[in-house]
Amino acid sequence: MEATVLQAAAACLERAYETGELASPLIDTYPDITLEDAYRIQQRVVRGWVERGDTVRGHKVGLASVAMQRQFGVDQPDYGHLTASMFYLEHQPIPAGRFLQPRIEPEIAFVLGAELRGPGVTVADAARAVDFVLPALEIVDSRIKDWQISIVDTIADNASSGGVVLGSTPTKLGDVDLRLAGCVLHSGGAVAETGAGGAVLGSPINALVWLANTVGPLGVSLQPGHVVLPGSMTKSIPVSAGDTVVATIAGLGSVTAVFSGGTR
Template sequence: MSQHPPHLRDRAAARLRRAAYERLPCQPVRDLLGPDDVDAAYAVQAANTRHACELGRHRIGRKVGLTSSAVRRQLGVHQPDLGTLLDDALVPSAGRVDPGRLLQPRIEAEVAFVLGRDLDAVTADVEQARDAVEYAVAALEICDSRIAGWDISIADTVADNASAGLFVLGPDRVDICDLDLAAVTMTMHRNGTQVASGSGADCLDDPLNALRWLANAALTYGEPLRAGEIVLSGALGPMVPVAAGDEVAATISAVGSVTVSIGSAEEVHTHG
């Protein structure tokens, strides 16, 4: 358990909240938490989640971050983490995002699960994880960081809610009972040009491994996964930057397709 004083965790939480509110990235919080104190970082994440819920937002799921070796190499962080999905982060399928909601967005494609039952005990194998899934959909996660320049250690990204931003769920719901998720393939296009590809095996060898990891980590930190929650299981390939005017589409074989648009520069000027 973390030995960091509570007042330092409070300062880290406040720094991240201010960055989100002011729409200005902040310096890393590892000066307050240390670069590797994951327990302290999860305490910061939990405090800011409580603060968001006190303001009327609601938790609707969880995400696993840093499941892809490509993403870990991009960020220089070498272990998975978990974050919280809040209701106002869900973008409608094929929806358009106001770029003013984003700071330093990067997008990735992944398999999302909707749980049909709780995972509130140790999840020993992927079949236990599979049995808890009601259905899967293709998803896009628009990751974001309140930390300037994505200059993150594991403590920074955990404290910053696993660099969560917005997410989009595709329209097709798939029964995964007999589906080999490790074998699915992903392609992602930005403005018609392919910018990423990968497979289910790129997500901790199988997206169900990511779900199992998440279930156990959530249990460890006192908030087990519940029926009805959405789980973003992690990237199937590298993250790519997105900006105003971009349109992104991803297809995951045997699962479905998903698209999102980022509002154009003209819209930013008109509404800014």
């Protein structure tokens, strides 16, 4: 796609962020759009945020589990950026009105203690780079109307990022088996979903390796102190004002997100 077309697509998503008016699927407007085009649109949007004062504080891997791929009709993972403005404290009210079509999903967050630069990153490299892990809830959101997303739509829309809630119980990587760590997601006190770490590309650490090796050729490295969300352990569920969602992950503890009213 030509630069002017990429800019027009990025501007369409930026308007949705600013006004709350949902966009039509990009795949409908630009039927020849490629994965590379979609990532270039994402980079333009994120660059605009940074120019206006936000800061990149990590990355996320999206659509890493079979459950999520089936839910949204895609067949591969993607990645997006996490910025400082996306992080919320657990147990503190999160204004639901800040989002357009929010859903939530449980994850095991990696906090890096060393740089990871691909290509060529192995599981051993990734394990050495992790300082600790935390239970996390990711708020996913879409600027595309009715979540009618193709893989290029979600990539261009920063992998449908919305927000992040981190738990407060850090655990060393060697103290938990990420593959076998079971998860129960409660909403309003009732069990909404169950899953395990093995649902995320066989193990969440594999998603970290995939991310480092995918962004490395683009000149991007994963930095110390950054948070990496490897992908959801279950299907995502919708949330709205008044909801309380708790993810309990074996060996890691729990994390709670509380949604309040409020407007954009």
